[in-house]
Amino acid sequence: MxxxxxxxxxxxxxxxxxxxxxxxxxxxxxxxxxxxxxxxxxxxxxxxxxxxxxxxxxxxxxxxxxxxxxxxxxxPSPNTYATLAEQLPQIHARIQELQALSRRMDQAMESWQDIPDGLPTGHLVSRLLDDLSQPVIV
Amino acid sequence: MxxxxxxxxxxxxxxxxxxxxxxxxxxxxxxxxxxxxxxxxxxxxxxxxxxxxxxxxxxxxxxxxxxxxxxxxxxPSPNTYATLAEQLPQIHARIQELQALSRRMDQAMESWQDIPDGLPTGHLVSRLLDDLSQPVIV
DNA sequence: CTTGACCTTAAAGTTACCTTTAAGGATATG
DNA sequence: CATATCCTTAAAGGTAACTTTAAGGTCAAG
Incomplete structure (x- = not known):
C-alpha cells in the first residue's frame, strides 16, 4: 500500500x-x-x-x-491503562458540558422561532448572549 | 473593572x-x-x-x-440565526461521535479489568487498537 | 520515449490562539 | 517616598498540526 x-x-x-x-x-x-x-x-x-x-x-x-x-x-502496559483511566472521566466531563451547552443553544433557538422576523425585537444574538452567559449548571 | x-x-x-x-x-x-x-x-x-x-x-x-x-x-439578525441553525446539527453530530467513541473506550477498559495484571496477555493497547480501529457505527 | 501522475526529502510556510518580552507609566502600601 | 504590583503598547515568540515548496527520482500509458 x-x-x-x-x-x-x-x-x-x-x-x-x-x-x-x-x-x-x-x-x-x-x-x-x-x-x-x-x-x-x-x-x-x-x-x-x-x-x-x-x-x-x-x-x-x-x-x-x-x-x-x-x-x-x-x-502488559498498566502505564497505558492508567493514562486512559485518567483521561476518560475528563472526556465524559467534556461531553457533558458540550451537551449542556448545545441544549441551551437549542432552547435559545427555539425561543427565537416565536419572534416574528423583521420586527423591532432587535438583538437576537444579544438574547442568546443573555441565555448563554449565565454560569453553566451541569 | x-x-x-x-x-x-x-x-x-x-x-x-x-x-x-x-x-x-x-x-x-x-x-x-x-x-x-x-x-x-x-x-x-x-x-x-x-x-x-x-x-x-x-x-x-x-x-x-x-x-x-x-x-x-x-x-434582527436572520443572518446570525442562519449561522447558528447551520452549526447546531454539526455540533450534535460531533457530540454523538464523541459519545460513541467514549462508550467504546469504556467497554475496552472494562474488558481489560478481567485480565490479570502482569500476565503474558501482552499488548493491552493493541487490543484497544483492535477495538477502536473498526469503522464507527453511530 | 515522452508525458503526466505518482513517489522521495528537507525546509519553510500557515493558521489559530495565545504568551512573552521589553520598556515604560500609574497606583497602593508600609 | 520607596517599592511592589499593577497598568500600557508593539512586537516577537511559542505550539500544534499540518501544508506547501522545491528539486528531484519512478512508473504506466500511448
Whole structure:
C-alpha cells in the first residue's frame, strides 16, 4: 500500500500520512527497488486509531506514546491503562458540558422561532448572549 | 473593572483579556485619568459567551461576527440565526461521535479489568487498537 | 520515449490562539 | 517616598498540526 492509497482509505491527505510517518506514528517498510514507503493493514488500523484519539482530544505526542506501548509484544502496559483511566472521566466531563451547552443553544433557538422576523425585537444574538452567559449548571 | 479583575472573573489570564480586546471581541472604555482599560458587566457576559462558543468549536473570528451582530440595536439578525441553525446539527453530530467513541473506550477498559495484571496477555493497547480501529457505527 | 501522475526529502510556510518580552507609566502600601 | 504590583503598547515568540515548496527520482500509458 503506497502513501496515497493509505491516505484515501483513511480519509486524509498523502501529506498527512507522510507527516505522521515523519513523526513516528506510522512505521512503513520500504520498497527496496524505489525507496517508496509501503503501508500494511496495521497502518490502516493505526491511522484509524489516531483519528479516534485525535477526536477525543489527545495530542499526536500522547497518541505516539500509546501506539508505542501498544506495539510492545508481551508487555502488559498498566502505564497505558492508567493514562486512559485518567483521561476518560475528563472526556465524559467534556461531553457533558458540550451537551449542556448545545441544549441551551437549542432552547435559545427555539425561543427565537416565536419572534416574528423583521420586527423591532432587535438583538437576537444579544438574547442568546443573555441565555448563554449565565454560569453553566451541569 | 480593570483587566485583571475581568480576567479573574472569567477564569482566564489578563493577557488573554488584552488579546481579545486587541482582536475586537471586547470593547472596554478608558479611564481618561490613566489610560487603563475598563470593562463593564457586558464584558463579563461577552467573555462567558466567548468561552461557551469556543468550547462548541467556534473560532474567535466567528465569535467576533456573532458578537458584532448581537451588539446592533434594533436590527434582527436572520443572518446570525442562519449561522447558528447551520452549526447546531454539526455540533450534535460531533457530540454523538464523541459519545460513541467514549462508550467504546469504556467497554475496552472494562474488558481489560478481567485480565490479570502482569500476565503474558501482552499488548493491552493493541487490543484497544483492535477495538477502536473498526469503522464507527453511530 | 515522452508525458503526466505518482513517489522521495528537507525546509519553510500557515493558521489559530495565545504568551512573552521589553520598556515604560500609574497606583497602593508600609 | 520607596517599592511592589499593577497598568500600557508593539512586537516577537511559542505550539500544534499540518501544508506547501522545491528539486528531484519512478512508473504506466500511448
Amino acid at each position: 503506497k502513501v496515497s492509497e493509505l491516505a484515501q482509505v483513511g480519509g486524509v491527505t498523502a501529506e498527512t500520512v507522510r507527516y505522521y510517518t515523519r513523526e513516528g506514528l506510522l512505521r512503513p517498510h520500504r520498497d527496496p527497488q524505489n525507496g517508496y514507503q509501503l503501508y500494511d493493514s496495521e497502518s490502516v488500523r493505526k491511522l484509524c486509531f489516531i483519528q479516534c484519539f485525535r477526536m477525543l482530544g489527545f495530542s499526536l505526542g500522547e497518541i505516539r506514546g500509546l501506539l508505542a506501548e501498544a506495539m510492545q509484544e508481551g508487555t | 480593570k483587566v485583571s479583575e475581568l480576567a479573574q472573573v472569567g477564569g482566564v489570564t489578563a493577557e488573554t483579556v488584552r488579546y481579545y480586546t486587541r482582536e475586537g471581541l471586547l470593547r472596554p472604555h478608558r479611564d481618561p485619568q490613566n489610560g487603563y482599560q475598563l470593562y463593564d458587566s457586558e464584558s463579563v457576559r461577552k467573555l462567558c459567551f466567548i468561552q461557551c462558543f469556543r468550547m462548541l468549536g467556534f473560532s474567535l473570528g466567528e465569535i467576533r461576527g456573532l458578537l458584532a451582530e448581537a451588539m446592533q440595536e434594533g436590527t
